[in-house]
Amino acid sequence: QRGGFEASVGARTFSDNADLLAQSDVLVLSVKPGVVAPVLEGLADAPELHRPLWISIAAGIRISALEKALPQGARVIRTMPNTPALVGAGASVLCPNAAASEGDLALAEALFAAVGTTWRAPKEDLMDAVTGLSGSGPAYLFLFLEALADAGTDQGLPREAALQLALQTVFGAAKLALEDSRDPAELRAQVSSPGGTTLAGLSQLDQ
Secondary structure: OHHHHHHHHOOOOOOOHHHHHHOOOEEEEOOOHHHHHHHHHOOOOOOOOOOOEEEEOOOOOOHHHHHHHOOOOOEEEEEEOOHHHHHOOEEEEEEEOOOOOHHHHHHHHHHHHOOEEEEEOOOHHHHHHHHHHHHOHHHHHHHHHHHHHHHHHHOOOOHHHHHHHHHHHHHHHHHHHHHOOOOHHHHHHHHOOOOOHHHHHHHHHHO
C-alpha cells in the first residue's frame, strides 16, 4: 500500500516522522487539528526541529501554539486553503510568524499557487474570518447548488438537467465576476430589470 501511494503521488514516504524531518526543507502539517500537538510532541527530541520551514494547514491552530511546540526561532507559516484546491481552483490564505523570511513566504505562496490563488493575511486575527469565508465557503455554495437544482426539479425539470444548469450557472457567474472589472453588485444590477423575474427572485432571497 505504501509503495502504491508513493507511485501515485510521485513522492517518497517514511514510516517515522523523524526520518522525514531529517530529509525535508519544508514540512507541511496536514493532519487534523487535534493531532497537531501529539505529532509535534513526538518530534520534541529531534535534533533538526528548528531547521525546516513549517507550514500548517490545520484549521484553528494558532501560530503561538505551533511556536510553543517548536524550538525558539522556528519559521512558521499558518495557512488556510480550501477543498477546490483538489481541482486547481483553491483559495489559500497565508500568515507568517515573525521568524519567517520573505523568501519563506514566497516559497509557501509558490506551493499554494500551484493549486489556485493565494493571499497574504496582514495579521493572524483575520484567519478566523478567512476560515468562515473561503474555508467553509464551498459548503455554502454546495448547499446553494442543491437548492437551485431542487427548485428546478420542483418546477418540472429533469434532475440531471436541473443540476447541470445550476452547476454551469454558478460556474459561469463566478467566471464572469473574476474576469469582469465591475463589482458583483453592478453585475447583479445588470441582470435585474425593473419589474422582472430576476428582481422578484432576489426579493425572495432577501426575505
